[in-house]
Amino acid sequence: MAKTLFDKIWDKHIVKTIENGPSVLYIDKHFIHEVTSPQAFQGIEKRGLKVFRPQQVVATADHNVPTINQHLPIKDELSRLQVNQLIENCARHDIELYGLGHPFQGIVHVIGPELGITQPGMTIVCGDSHTSTHGAFGSIAFGIGTSEVEMVFASQCLLQSRPKLMRFNIEGKLNKGVVSKDIILYIISKISASGATGYFVEYAGSAMRELSMEARMTICNMSIEMGARGGMIAPDEKTFEYIKGRQFAPGNGQWDKKLAEWQELYTDADAVFDVEIDINASGIEPMITYGTNPGLGIPIKGSTPVTESIPDEGERKNIIKALEYMGLEAGKPLLGMPVQHVFIGSCTNSRIEDLREVAALIKGKTKSPLVHVMIVPGSQQVARQVKEEGLDKIFAAAGFEIRQAGCSACLGMNEDKIPAGEYCISTSNRNFEGRQGAGARTLLASPLTAAAAALTGVVTDVREFLS
Amino acid sequence: MQAFTILTSRFVPLPIENVDTDQIIPARFLKATTKQGFGKNLFRDWRYENNDETKPKADFVLNKPEYSGEILVAGKNFGCGSSREHAAWSILDYGFRVVVSSFFADIFSNNALNNGVVPITVSDDFLEKIFALDNTATLTVHLDAQELIIDTTGEKEHFDINPYKKTCLLNGYDDIDYLLSIKEEIVEFEKR
Ligand code: SF4
Numbered sequence: 001m002a003k004t005l006f007d008k009i010w011d012k013h014i015v016k017t018i019e020n021g022p023s024v025l026y027i028d029k030h031f032i033h034e035v036t037s038p039q040a041f042q043g044i045e046k047r048g049l050k051v052f053r054p055q056q057v058v059a060t061a062d063h064n065v066p067t068i069n070q071h072l073p074i075k076d077e078l079s080r081l082q083v084n085q086l087i088e089n090c091a092r093h094d095i096e097l098y099g100l101g102h103p104f105q106g107i108v109h110v111i112g113p114e115l116g117i118t119q120p121g122m123t124i125v126c127g128d129s130h131t132s133t134h135g136a137f138g139s140i141a142f143g144i145g146t147s148e149v150e151m152v153f154a155s156q157c158l159l160q161s162r163p164k165l166m167r168f169n170i171e172g173k174l175n176k177g178v179v180s181k182d183i184i185l186y187i188i189s190k191i192s193a194s195g196a197t198g199y200f201v202e203y204a205g206s207a208m209r210e211l212s213m214e215a216r217m218t219i220c221n222m223s224i225e226m227g228a229r230g231g232m233i234a235p236d237e238k239t240f241e242y243i244k245g246r247q248f249a250p251g252n253g254q255w256d257k258k259l260a261e262w263q264e265l266y267t268d269a270d271a272v273f274d275v276e277i278d279i280n281a282s283g284i285e286p287m288i289t290y291g292t293n294p295g296l297g298i299p300i301k302g303s304t305p306v307t308e309s310i311p312d313e314g315e316r317k318n319i320i321k322a323l324e325y326m327g328l329e330a331g332k333p334l335l336g337m338p339v340q341h342v343f344i345g346s347c348t349n350s351r352i353e354d355l356r357e358v359a360a361l362i363k364g365k366t367k368s369p370l371v372h373v374m375i376v377p378g379s380q381q382v383a384r385q386v387k388e389e390g391l392d393k394i395f396a397a398a399g400f401e402i403r404q405a406g407c408s409a410c411l412g413m414n415e416d417k418i419p420a421g422e423y424c425i426s427t428s429n430r431n432f433e434g435r436q437g438a439g440a441r442t443l444l445a446s447p448l449t450a451a452a453a454a455l456t457g458v459v460t461d462v463r464e465f466l467s
Numbered sequence: 468m469q470a471f472t473i474l475t476s477r478f479v480p481l482p483i484e485n486v487d488t489d490q491i492i493p494a495r496f497l498k499a500t501t502k503q504g505f506g507k508n509l510f511r512d513w514r515y516e517n518n519d520e521t522k523p524k525a526d527f528v529l530n531k532p533e534y535s536g537e538i539l540v541a542g543k544n545f546g547c548g549s550s551r552e553h554a555a556w557s558i559l560d561y562g563f564r565v566v567v568s569s570f571f572a573d574i575f576s577n578n579a580l581n582n583g584v585v586p587i588t589v590s591d592d593f594l595e596k597i598f599a600l601d602n603t604a605t606l607t608v609h610l611d612a613q614e615l616i617i618d619t620t621g622e623k624e625h626f627d628i629n630p631y632k633k634t635c636l637l638n639g640y641d642d643i644d645y646l647l648s649i650k651e652e653i654v655e656f657e658k659r
Contacts, residue, residue: 158642197572227547293485430487
């Protein structure tokens with residue numbers, strides 16, 4: 001029978017299925033971090049258990065860590081406690097930890113792929129919703145809650161019901177100045193922040209094949225922002241090329257065997273999805289959000305909605321509330337609006353390729369004196385590459401502040417916060433109320449659009465800078 | 468996990484859509500290393516002026532003494548956003564056992580169920596009916612019959628719940644108990 005990519009992986013990982021209930025899904029890789037793991041460690045310890053398969057768990061500290069002076073003890077007491085507890089827990093349970101100071105440390109969804117831990121055909125979970133990022137390699141990867149972290153600690157399994165499947169067929173060529181972040185912001189704006197709830201999504205089509213692995217990760221990363229459990233892209237030559245030679249990639253003896261397995265991972269021609277949606281890539285423009293969920297996005301030259309003409313009352317109320325929080329008027333363009341902050345980072349857009357794109361755009365230019373620009377590399381490895389390639393000099397000359405690896409202003413758990421009432425163009429994935437600090441106003445956009453705003457100090461169409 | 472069978476209670480209405488977990492419990496409160504004590508920061512930024520506990524926002528429902536109960540009733544797409552289970556813990560710790568909405572985000576539903584909080588999905592119409600009730604009305608959740616009843620009018624609606632999850636809730640046991648019971652099968656699977 002014709003199978004989808006999802007089904008091929010899913011079926012291979014089912015230990016058993018409970019009658020009238022969920023299935024027991026075996027988990028290959030389990031990433032953990034300091035924020036969503038402490039209660040799970042406590043949970044299994046209360047039951048007198050050790051972590052069942054510690055060699056399948058990889059830990060890092062990312063959410064809560066400072067992005068300056070990482071060599072010093074963490075100032076914030078609670079953050080320090082949480083990070084220290086991760087160190088102790090990992091030591092007690094024999095789990096490999098890439099903590100602060102380790103050359104592999106970084107945002108969990110950046111380090112998994114760059115170390116070659118993330119591989120096609122795997123089941124991957126983490127107590128973090130953006131685990132969907134790893135689906136870019138053709139794996140089933142999804143975020144879980146802390147109770148589920150505890151389940152995986154205890155049994156390397158989870159009880160899961162098979163989700164419905166949705167496929168986006170994205171065909172055609174991207175316009176100048178349009179990158180993968182724009183594709184995903186466009187898709188979410190079309191189907192809404194809850195449009196894919198209950199589904200697992202596959203992204204396919206010629207436009208996907210064209211994208212680099214980094215760009216694919218950006219797309220899969222934000223699957224959760226339309227409610228999907230996860231998103232995936234079938235692996236291809238680019239995927240294999242990316243993995244080959246990385247730290248934990250299969251070695252020479254294993255490579256050919258693995259490769260042969262991976263090459264079977266695609267959706268069969270006549271496999272059936274519950275929902276299929278066609279997207280024309282050439283119809284997409286650079287995108288920006290104006291509201292307080294990632295679905296409230298518009299083309300950069302567009303205007304905020306005219307609220308009176310929204311037929312659905314619930315939606316109208318939502319958008320009025322969002323505009324009010326954002327301090328924006330209905331029916332007005334965003335272009336030319338001043339912003340005070342630009343944040344380039346997060347597991348969505350903090351990979352070396354993102355930073356190269358930004359550097360290429362701003363090289364030889366300086367930022368507007370009216371904005372504060374923060375660049376936070378996704379990992380120590382990215383930070384090293386930035387230096388090696390001399391990008392740091394370009395950023396410094398432009399007046400951008402480069403920080404150390406971590407989640408940073410993506411979620412405002414450490415000191416990197418946006419002050420109340422101020423605007424931040426952010427390459428992260430969430431524009432919720434207070435996400436970047438209480439009262440902060442977030443406009444989500446691509447690294448290119450963010451870099452353009454850094455230069456001008458206002459919401460800018462990046463195409464002005466591209467000849 | 469505490470078992471759940473039947474609950475009759477007044478309810479707290481929150482007629483807002485897309486309530487994300489960053490609103491339920493802002494990230495800055497995720498630094499705790501235990502599950503307790505999150506209730507006092509539930510909806511923190513909607514509840515207090517400038518993050519100041521001495522300045523409750525009078526118009527926010529948790530600050531209105533006339534509303535109380537163990538049931539939270541919210542607009543559609545409740546619990547979207549971050550997977551933080553702290554959202555479910557804060558709801559439970561505050562004293563809610565049930566959340567009613569016309570739509571729940573996936574991870575939130577799972578997290579809630581794993582902590583003995585019952586997410587009940589009702590139709591948009593039924594949700595509107597509940598929002599239209601006055602603050603003295605009570606609702607009854609009958610888990611075994613899978614019914615949500617408006618006690619004053621007797622109107623009721625059937626709700627869906629995964630049969631396995633229902634059994635877990637009725638008996639107060641959780642997934643880990645089950646997974647541990649099949650450990651040998653898991654070890655066998657690993658050899659395949
Ligand atoms: S960068 Fe942001 S979205 Fe990504 S894992 Fe960190 S906090 Fe979550």
